[in-house]
Amino acid sequence: MKDADIGVGWIDETGSIYIQDRYAFANGRPMVDNTTIDWFALQGREVSGWTAIQFKRLLDTCDIMDVPIKSGTNHLIFAYGLTDPSPSGPTGEISYHKNRRGSRALSLQSYADSPSEDTFAGLDYFDFRLNNYVVPSVETTYHCKIYKAPSNYSMKRHAIGHKIIVDSANEDLVHHILMYECHPTAQFDDNNLPDDLCDAIHRQTALCVHNVAILWDVGSDYMVALPEEAGYPVGGDFPIKYYMVNIHYNNPNRLSDRTDSSGLRLYIGKELRQYDLGVLALGTKPSPAALAIPPKVERFIVDSYCSATATMNFPKEGITVISAIPHIHMPGMF
Known part of the structure; x- marks a missing residue:
């Protein structure tokens, strides 16, 4: 206090x-x-x-x-x-x-004026959501589920916005929702896609943990509209065919009577836009070898550096950053 x-x-x-x-x-x-x-x-x-x-x-x-x-x-x-x-x-x-x-x-x-859901009225969309998942009665749970990209888009389309869907009854439990792109070489049984605690299926989902396409955590906006000149590619010849949604539940009171159907919705534009939107993730892995904070220190600064290979595929004219989402847990500050 x-x-x-x-x-x-x-x-x-x-x-x-x-x-x-x-x-x-x-x-x-x-x-x-x-x-x-x-x-x-x-x-x-x-x-x-x-x-x-x-x-x-x-x-x-x-x-x-x-x-x-x-x-x-x-x-x-x-x-x-x-x-x-x-x-x-x-x-x-x-x-x-x-x-x-x-x-x-x-x-x-809010950081900015979020769009209303009416902005996307009349557009096609698809959801990646859980279905009455029973939240474990433990303090921290990371649940992961693999979803296959919609098969009804024979040509590449652009998602032009997304909505984070958090069950109103579970706003006190859902800490973050991440949507990862699985590597194009990832293969799964479409009739039995992995759906379990993240640690329990980490070997099956090893190709789905590196590239975050959508990130929401407490404090972020629920509705996001992308810039008019860019869209997130979906379907057609876009190589990403599977996605993994990771939901972190923070349940300090260890409640045992909660079911959850949280997730996200992507809105598909009617026309392709000029640019494909991509994701660049920067940071330090939360492992003892990469991030070790000494005990009893009042202030500890973490500096991260990227090698030249991290930007070798950038175009000569550079890239345009449209948004940034810092994410760290309570002891940290940006």
């Missing part, structure tokens, strides 16, 4: 709504922020023990005791008590929440 910007809200017996602006300088009771008041209650209600409060706050208040709300992923904490602050009013003092607490990583502000 240290360095957390906190809003404390409640509704008293008269139906009056209160919200306090607080800040935690340490892992203890957060102090009231008396520099400026930046949290404002709009409306709320309390029914059968459930309390809901709608409030507003500027994205960046320029207050040193407030944390800016940034684009993409924001790490949120939450907690609740069983009694209202005492005395009930703007100066009420809060009690310790004990183990009634939790955290979530949520996208509170």
